[in-house]
Every structure is written in structure tokens, then in C-alpha cells.
Amino acid sequence: VGEIKINNVYKSFKSLDPSKEDTLALNGVDLKIEPGSFVSLIGPSGCGKSTLLRIIGGLDKATSGELFLDGNKIIKPGSDRGFAFQGSNLFPWLTVEKNIAFGLKARHIYKKEKEEVQKFVDLVGLKGFEKSYPHQLSGGMQQRASLARALVGHPSVLLLDEPLGALDAFTRMTLQDEILKIWKQNNMTMLMVTHDVDEAIYMSDKVVVMSSRPSKVEEIIDIDLPRP
Numbered sequence: 231v232g233e234i235k236i237n238n239v240y241k242s243f244k245s246l247d248p249s250k251e252d253t254l255a256l257n258g259v260d261l262k263i264e265p266g267s268f269v270s271l272i273g274p275s276g277c278g279k280s281t282l283l284r285i286i287g288g289l290d291k292a293t294s295g296e297l298f299l300d301g302n303k304i305i306k307p308g309s310d311r312g313f314a315f316q317g318s319n320l321f322p323w324l325t326v327e328k329n330i331a332f333g334l335k336a337r338h339i340y341k342k343e344k345e346e347v348q349k350f351v352d353l354v355g356l357k358g359f360e361k362s363y364p365h366q367l368s369g370g371m372q373q374r375a376s377l378a379r380a381l382v383g384h385p386s387v388l389l390l391d392e393p394l395g396a397l398d399a400f401t402r403m404t405l406q407d408e409i410l411k412i413w414k415q416n417n418m419t420m421l422m423v424t425h426d427v428d429e430a431i432y433m434s435d436k437v438v439v440m441s442s443r444p445s446k447v448e449e450i451i452d453i454d455l456p457r458p
């Protein structure tokens with residue numbers, strides 16, 4: 231599971247200024263992502279990477295075209311897709327464990343949910359920080375919590391929008407390896423936006439290069455390098 235098909239997807243954003251043209255953020259994107267693969271999405275700023283990820287996540291709608299996950303049309307968010315962004319997309323007023331439980335849509339943490347949350351706290355190396363608030367954590371630890379929240383619902387696809395972009399080089403390298411480990415252990419499809427070409431090549435099976443004007447897939451590069 232975790233196969234994504236994107237057929238001729240367009241997305242335009244209306245301009246608030248009637249004298250300006252609408253922005254065509256995606257201009258006929260076609261892409262097929264194999265189940266269980268690790269795919270990176272790179273391209274110049276503004277070429278539509280985040281927009282594409284948000285549409286796959288069901289957080290935004292395509293203007294036209296169709297997207298499928300395992301043959302089912304993607305129209306809204308679902309627990310089959312986990313989403314983690316760069317920086318602090320954690321709720322600042324919730325503790326680490328409540329942030330992660332939010333991934334289970336749990337308003338109260340019952341026993342079974344508590345076990346599940348704990349499993350992912352341990353997986354991302356945040357044992358002991360369950361009751362901490364995001365501002366009490368380093369950037370790397372916040373990113374770990376954000377990963378745990380995206381993973382806790384056992385998604386078949388993990389969507390990562392520059393998950394390591396705000397981190398220092400050392401923390402970044404550590405988390406690259408941890409994300410690879412989580413990917414291998416959990417049999418899921420990874421789709422990661424990154425600005426860092428080395429990171430894309432290090433982590434992925436395929437690198438999808440997008441162009442701006444027109445905002446579409448320009449090239450798909452197979453990576454065949456040994457990984458840790």
C-alpha cells in the first residue's frame with residue numbers, strides 16, 4: 231500500500247488584486263509514486279512543491295485533475311496520510327504527548343491511546359519529555375515530536391515538507407538517518423520536499439525535479455546508491 235497517482239493536476243490561486251493574473255501554482259502535474267518508495271521533491275522556490283504536498287494531504291483542493299492513493303480518489307485529509315512540516319507546527323499549548331495524541335484525533339488519552347502514543351514517543355527518542363511543552367524543547371526535539379504526531383496513526387504515506395530545513399547540520403544528519411530507519415521499519419511511502427539536493431540524493435529512491443513556469447514535473451532521477 232501507499233501508491234500515489236497524480237493525473238494532470240492544475241492548481242490556480244485567485245489574485246486578490248483584480249489587475250493581477252491568478253497564480254498557476256501547478257500546471258499539469260503527472261506523477262506516479264510506487265508503494266513503499268522514498269521520493270524527494272526538489273525545485274526552485276515557488277514552483278509548487280508545498281502546494282502539491284498539501285493537495286496530496288487533502289489540505290487543499292486541485293483546481294482540476296485527479297489524485298489517487300491506492301486507487302481511492304484523494305478529496306480530503308485521512309489517517310492514511312501523515313503530514314509533518316518544517317518548524318513549529320506543534321500546538322504550543324499542548325504537551326508533547328497531547329500533540330502526538332492529536333494525531334490520533336484523541337481528545338482524551340485513554341489507556342490504549344496512551345500506549346500507542348508512548349510507542350511513538352520512544353520511537354523518536356523523546357522518552358522523558360512527554361509532559362514538556364514545545365517551547366521547552368530544542369528544534370531537533372520539536373521536529374521529532376512533529377514526526378511522531380505524523381506517524382502515530384500508522385499512515386501508508388508520510389508527507390514531509392522540509393522537515394529538517396530549520397535544523398543545524400549535525401541534528402539534520404542525525405534525523406535523516408532516523409527518518410530512514412523509521413521508513414524501513416514501517417513499510418510506507420515517503421514523499422519529502424527538500425531544498426537540499428544532497429539530502430534528496432542521500433535519502434531517496436527517486437528525486438522528482440519540478441520546474442517553475444510552467445510549474446510541473448521536469449525530470450525524475452533514479453537514485454541507486456547504498457544507504458546505511
Ligand code: ADP
Pocket residue numbers: 243244253254255273274275276277278279280281282
Ligand atoms: P514551493 O513550495 O515550491 O516553494 P508553493 O507551493 O509554496 O511553492 O507556491 C507555489 C506558488 O503558488 C507560488 O507562486 C506561491 O506564491 C503561490 N501560492 C501558494 N499558496 C498560495 C495561496 N494560499 N494563495 C495564493 N498564492 C499561493
Ligand code: ADP
Pocket residue numbers: 366367368369370371374400401404
Ligand atoms: P536532537 O536530539 O534531535 O539532535 P538537539 O541536538 O537539538 O536535538 O538536542 C540535543 C540533546 O540536548 C537532546 O537530545 C536532549 O537530550 C538535550 N536537550 C535539548 N533541549 C533540551 C531541553 N529543553 N531540556 C532538556 N534537554 C534538552
